[in-house]
Amino acid sequence: MSNASPPSTATAVVFDMDGVIVESEHLWEELWTAFAAERGADWGSEQTRAVQGMSAPEWARYLADFAGTGESAEATEKAVVDGMVRALEQGRIDPLDGAPEMVREVSARAPIAMASSAPRRVIDAVLAHHGLLGHFTATVSSAEVPRGKPNPDVYLAAARKLGAAPERCLAVEDSSNGLRAAAAAGMRVVALPNPTYPPAADALDKAVFAAKDLYQVREYLLRGLSTKENR
Structure with missing residues (x-):
């Protein structure tokens, strides 16, 4: 360099x-953590590092598998993206x-x-x-x-x-x-x-x-x- x-x-x-x-990266982590926690899974910094840079379909599949509740990647992505749009509307981005x-x-x-x-x-x-x-x-x-x-x-x-x-x-x-x-x-x-x-x-x-x-x-x-x- x-x-x-x-x-x-x-x-x-x-x-x-x-x-x-x-x-906004802290908000993505916040939403991934909350989604997992609501389903009894403990999302941490290791998981955040694993998904950084992934496309939405890729991280949604990873998150759905990690949460272990059998939800589709599509539903998982929608839940998180809805949260990001709300955060924007609330002036958090x-x-x-x-x-x-x-x-x-x-x-x-x-x-x-x-x-x-x-x-x-x-x-x-x-x-x-x-x-x-x-x-x-x-x-x-x-x-x-x-x-x-x-x-x-x-x-x-x-x-x-x-x-x-x-x-x-x-x-x-x-x-x-x-x-x-x-x-x-x-x-x-x-x-x-x-x-x-x-x-x-x-x-x-x-x-x-x-x-x-x-x-x-x-x-x-x-x-x-x-x-x-x-x-």
């Missing part, structure tokens, strides 16, 4: 959502400090996309609620591709929707599996390490830059985007 200034050759940026745009400014400034320079493990309903609701949806050229949920993170599918799909070669994209991620997914797609990855679940060393090593906050991320992205004359 290098913290040097980026070459100004990127033409697009792809963002993760949870832990990059909004502070806030943007990270500097996220709205970053999205607006970067999208004014280059097309941006979102490659998130969150289901479509949550992505659209969160971005619309915070007035950010119109800044994204494309958004992709890992539920809409064959495999979730750490596989590169969601990032490759985002690049296709942007019409950008993956190697000309900068990606911003906070978690181990997200960093691995973006790197596997061939993108230059900017890490915003999750303070609660810090990325594993091997995942963090895949980043070209590790930022302390979103203000550093924004500065790095703006320096790394090529001007129209250089594209």
Whole structure:
């Protein structure tokens, strides 16, 4: 991992959502824990780490199996996603400090996309609620591709929707599996390490830059985007 200034050759940026745009990963864990507890199972940090980066169908299947009550993955996913939408409506999902400014400034320079493990309903609701949806050229949920993170599918799909070669994209991620997914797609990855679940060393090593906050991320992205004359 290098913290040097980026070459100004990127033409697009792809963002993760949870832990990059909004502070919401604690709510996913809260809802997974509550779902399991209501069924007599003790969900902990080991299980949270296991599902981070999974698509909604993948983590719902894992959670349903863990709870051991025979509920379908579809019903399990709906219960948790309903809880996330309620949390948003209750004002419990806030943007990270500097996220709205970053999205607006970067999208004014280059097309941006979102490659998130969150289901479509949550992505659209969160971005619309915070007035950010119109800044994204494309958004992709890992539920809409064959495999979730750490596989590169969601990032490759985002690049296709942007019409950008993956190697000309900068990606911003906070978690181990997200960093691995973006790197596997061939993108230059900017890490915003999750303070609660810090990325594993091997995942963090895949980043070209590790930022302390979103203000550093924004500065790095703006320096790394090529001007129209250089594209």
